[in-house]
Amino acid sequence: MWEFIQDEILGMKRLSSLIGRLLTAVGIDVNTRIGGSVQFFLYDVIKITVLLCVLIFLISNIQSFFPPERSRKIMGRFHGIGANIVGALLGTVTPFCSCSSIPIFMGFTSAGLPLGVTFSFLISSPMVDLGSLVLLMSIFGLKIAIAYVILGLIIAVIGGTLIEKLHMEDQIADFIRNSNSSVNIEAPDLTVKDRLIYARDQVTSTFKKVFPYILIGVGIGALIHNWIPESWIQTILGSSNPFGVILATIIGVPMYADIFGTIPVAEALLAKGALLGTILSFMMAVTTLSLPSLIMLKKAIKPKLLGTFIAICMVGIIIVGYGFNVFQNLLI
């Protein structure tokens, strides 16, 4: 039963062979390089688009129950490491666009939430979201998807706890620390209809925003899939390069892409013999840290804390990468 879901619903195996047959029918041989690239491209674009629309719709429904105002309240009820865990979990379901990260940071801080809890939230939010869980399942299978999510949450919890222990409260931008605003706005009550409309709007706006990234991502994936020699990828990202994980992380950090755009690249690299951990490090690095988000964050925290935040994320991602490489055989 699970295999059926894995292959046919999440993996859409039949779609791939259907596209293959259609291409053959119009005279394109899918066994050639160009034909193979075209097949990979069409299959992946359709698959990811369908998954994206369905997923965003379902996820937005869940997310509509957790506006930042409510998440803040929930987190306020927990203490110690429990608060970090709740923060990391809520980070995965609280919706916000990147330009809200500062208002959220400020809102949490001024409400008296510990700095570490806020950071657990901020780390897990881009790295682990519900969409990535299902997409990962579709491409890498259940075990890897769950392992990815759990490790992502662990990085968020440990990262937040470390920042807490370092007592960097003085590293928050002065205007936030000095503010005494404690305006509490209640999140509005939504009806089922409101939630469905919200979910529909999310699908359209996310689709418009993410679609170019999917095309680019799948395009790069198709290139890797059919044109780049396997030996290159194995040398750089495979088991013969002990620094593959570090390299993948460093390249991934400044890049800005959605998880929906990075997955096709990851999929193609894996098929070409790159190590799983190396690929996952790359994906985590791309989604968690990016130049635009760091520039945003720089307005709210001072350089020392920003540096610590980046360092903790990178070290965490690198450790996860090597971990996955060691245990790869158990998961695939």
Next chain:
Amino acid sequence: MNIKVLGGGCKSCEALLRSAKEAVANKGIDAEIEYITDMEKIMNFGVMSMPALMVDDKTVSAGKVLKAKEVEKFLR
């Protein structure tokens, strides 16, 4: 009437600003529209989700890009 659009200057905030302008034009009312991107000011309004819309210093919407039609509902 005073309308404030709060946001960090990202695409969705600008989309809301456009909707607000459109709504005011459609209604043909006399309203002043402010676009606030200064985080210090935004924080004092206590709003956490961007983009947000305030009408006469009352937050009417947060974390949503409203269409012009939806903004019009708040302009009474």
